[in-house]
Amino acid sequence: MSVPLYSPSEEHEMLREAVRALADEKIAPRAAAADENEEFPADVYKDLVAADFHAVHIPEEYGGAGADALATVIVIEEIARACASSSLIPAVNKLGTVPLLLSASEELKTQYLTPVARGDGMFSYALSEADAGSDAAAMKTRAVPDGDHYILNGTKSWITNAGISEYYTVMAVTDPTAGPRGISAFVVEKSDEGVSFGPKEKKLGIKASPTRQVILNNVRIPATRMIGAPGTGFKTALATLDHTRITIAAQALGIAQGALDYAIGYVKQRKQFGRPIADFQGLQFMIADMAMKLESARQLTYAAAAKSDLAMHGTPVKDLTFFSSAAKCAASDAAMDITTDAVQLLGGYGYTRDYPVERMMRDAKITQIYEGTNQIQRMVMARQLLK
Ligand code: CAA
Numbered sequence: 001m002s003v004p005l006y007s008p009s010e011e012h013e014m015l016r017e018a019v020r021a022l023a024d025e026k027i028a029p030r031a032a033a034a035d036e037n038e039e040f041p042a043d044v045y046k047d048l049v050a051a052d053f054h055a056v057h058i059p060e061e062y063g064g065a066g067a068d069a070l071a072t073v074i075v076i077e078e079i080a081r082a083c084a085s086s087s088l089i090p091a092v093n094k095l096g097t098v099p100l101l102l103s104a105s106e107e108l109k110t111q112y113l114t115p116v117a118r119g120d121g122m123f124s125y126a127l128s129e130a131d132a133g134s135d136a137a138a139m140k141t142r143a144v145p146d147g148d149h150y151i152l153n154g155t156k157s158w159i160t161n162a163g164i165s166e167y168y169t170v171m172a173v174t175d176p177t178a179g180p181r182g183i184s185a186f187v188v189e190k191s192d193e194g195v196s197f198g199p200k201e202k203k204l205g206i207k208a209s210p211t212r213q214v215i216l217n218n219v220r221i222p223a224t225r226m227i228g229a230p231g232t233g234f235k236t237a238l239a240t241l242d243h244t245r246i247t248i249a250a251q252a253l254g255i256a257q258g259a260l261d262y263a264i265g266y267v268k269q270r271k272q273f274g275r276p277i278a279d280f281q282g283l284q285f286m287i288a289d290m291a292m293k294l295e296s297a298r299q300l301t302y303a304a305a306a307k308s309d310l311a312m313h314g315t316p317v318k319d320l321t322f323f324s325s326a327a328k329c330a331a332s333d334a335a336m337d338i339t340t341d342a343v344q345l346l347g348g349y350g351y352t353r354d355y356p357v358e359r360m361m362r363d364a365k366i367t368q369i370y371e372g373t374n375q376i377q378r379m380v381m382a383r384q385l386l387k
Pocket of ligand 1: 092095125127128133134135136137158159160180181234235236238239240241242321369370371372373376380
């Protein structure tokens, strides 16, 4: 498998510095309270919109910043280093809108990407259901034609930023006899009659990002809100994940970097047996392993981002699916290990909410689960290798 050359440009590095400065000043100080109160950080959203970091991937023709996939990864990484929940603002805006970028009509793109780029509304992605998680094609939500409209009924589950987002990409069955080829994708608006939301899930981590059901009760929407042709919704959903699993990898990298940076600062300061605990080789080896795992996952993620860019611009990239799953899997497994070790390095303090590493460890866990569990990622990788 060949990896295209990529190298972060001077602009990428300047972008990283700008996002880190904003994250250090405005996001990190609010992260613990947002987690504790389980409140969506509306003030962080405003700051991200003001800096144009809330949906950087949207192309310039729709009023966006037109950032490439690597720049988007860097933005998400740097926000996640301070607060994983906040990093779901740019990440989920990307997840919700990539189906449009890949498959929607020009009218639909203009209608919905423009307000997201302006910061007038966020965009969520509604694929999963209570009985259709890993087996996403087993969904039951129906969309039935009614003249030049469709009527949607069903319940989508575990939808990130549900209730806050104005717009939703909803996958629904239009032909129940056709399996995955009978699924279509639609844009649903929060304000559409018949749309409501379940209670907030009580989660282990990413507590400041609401996860709720999206309940569709006779929601009548114009047929022009279908993304692409009838029956192409499942392919669009999976093709989207080929691009956005890379953004979950970015989130995992950011969480891990936050934990590693904090742990390094701590071990240099904390004294036991009359000297800083950083002097002990056992801990030095832990720090080295943490950084090694992080940097390996980062290089894989950046390579995957380079492939995502090529694919987005029309170059066929046969191994994008492999790279995307591999990056997500490697980065999230690394983040879980690194954050767990960071808690270990802080000892009893690490286990308390007075220090940020326990939040980072809780937040890291979701990156091994959403956008496809890491078991599904391994299945996807194996299928690509064996076909
Ligand atoms: N791109 C485009 N099309 C693809 C594709 C891809 N990467 N992978 C498969 N397809 C196509 C196949 O070619 C097939 O099309 P044809 O019938 O025309 O041949 C169709 O899609 C069905 O494919 P499969 O037969 O492989 O489908 P499957 O049901 O056996 O398996 C799966 C699919 C890989 C297991 C998939 O269901 C999957 O990825 N599951 C995990 C679900 C997931 O990731 N959910 C994430 C929810 S979003 C989320 O978590 C967001 C959040 O909160 C932040």
